[in-house]
Amino acid sequence: MNKAVLRGQVSTIDPVEVLSGLSGLAFxxxxxxxxxxxxxxxxxxxxxxxxxxxxxxxxxxxxxxxxGLIRAVPSSAIEEGRDLLLGDPSAYWFMDYRNADGSLSEMCGNGVRAFVHFLVTEGFVELPAGASLSIATRAGIKTVTRSVNGYAVGMGPWAFAFPAEALANDRDSVVDAEGLKAPLPGLSIDMGNPHTVVTVATAGQLAGLGLVRSPRVDPLPAAGTNVEFVLRAEPLVHDGIGEISMRVHERGVGETLSCGTGACAAALATRHWAGDAGIGEWNVAVPGGVVKVRFTVDSAGDEQVELSGPAVMTGRGVLA
Incomplete structure (x- = not known):
């Protein structure tokens, strides 16, 4: 793993030297x-x-x-995108997403909202409220619908990351992190990218976690994992909507203020532990705000996950 930008660590690469070769690049x-x-x-x-x-x-x-870094490139220009165009020729744009350490990532639920907002504000697409757009990603085609207040992303189906026989008492792994008095059990969810979800008991325990360094997960999913630490609201369900708070450590990045696929995984794991598949909507509070997760069943009987929330442009520039 590239050591350059893992939070809390000293870089082994001189960014100034690397960036000097990118002078004039607009972002x-x-x-x-x-x-x-x-x-x-x-x-x-x-x-x-x-x-x-x-x-x-x-x-x-x-x-x-x-x-992370997201490159907007035509799907027809790269192999992963060309393969996806066979299934959905309307997916003109490919979301080429890289973690902050430079590694490739399959998908990012928050990132795809920011990506579509970028395409809209830069004039690459027209997307009025209520309209939808197909986006190609390394986790497949994602349909993004614009609303008055943001964007809703059809995240597709989900799955447990490990075989059913690996589950013991609805857990499949053990997670340790700075600030925990003892390791806690976790449940791993595949949202197109890997997640391991852990429940903490109190707000103080959630706030006291040290997430600069990667939590230790055993067994670790083959591609590594993002780790979500979740606190249930009391009561868990209010007016028919599940409510949880979450902090997350993302692979190749460190702690982030939000993680869209992680919010979906956190809601799924919490619902599973609650034993109530009828909780179809969730508010997930993250340090950067609140995202909404919704579960629906399609005509084939498969459960689909939708993530919604805002996206904001903050600036433009050119590398010196």
């Missing part, structure tokens, strides 16, 4: 409930950034700064 910044991204428009597929370049751009002290 934008956006966030979705505090999860912030550097966005690059690349309609001709001219720039495939290296991990070192991504890490340097996302460095918060010596670069632009961000939880």
């Amino acid at each position: 934008a910044k956006a966030h979705a409930t505090g999860n912030d991204f550097v966005l690059l428009a690349d309609p001709r597929n001219d720039f495939d950034p290296s991990p070192e370049q991504v890490a340097a751009i996302c460095d918060r002290h010596r670069g632009v700064g961000g939880d």
Whole structure:
């Protein structure tokens, strides 16, 4: 793993030197409930950034700064996108998402909202309220619908990350992190990217976690995992809506103010532990705000997950 931007660690790469080769590169910044991204428009597929370049751009002290970098590139220009176009020819844009350490990531629920907002504000697409847009990602096609207050993303189906026989008392792993007196059991959820969800007992326990370094998860999913620490509201359900609070450590980034796929995984795990599949809507409070998660069943009987929340453009610039 590239060590350049893991929070709390000393960089082994000089971002100034790396960025000097990118002079004149135009970028934008956006966030979705505090999860912030550097966005690059690349309609001709001219720039495939290296991990070192991504890490340097996302460095918060010596670069632009961000939880990740998203490149807007035509789906037809890259192999993963061309494969997806066979199933949905309308998915013109591919969301090329990189973690802040430069590693590739399958998807980001907050990132795809910021990505579509970027496409809209930069004039690449027209998307009035109520209209939908297909976006190609490494986790498949995602349908994004614009609302008056933000965007709703069809995240698709979900699955447990480990086989059913790996579950013991509705847990499949043990998680330890700075600030915990003892390791806690976790449940791993696949949202197109991997998550491990842990419940804490009190607000003080949630606030006292140290999430600069990666929590230790055993067994660790093959591709690593994002780790969500969740506190249930009391009561859990208010006016038919489930309510939880969450902090998250993201692979290749560190703690972030929000994680969209993580919010979906947290709601799914909490619902599973509550034993109530009838809780179809959830408010998930993260340090950067509140996102909404909704579960529906499609015509084939498969459960689908929808994530909704705001997206905000915060600035534009050019690398010096």
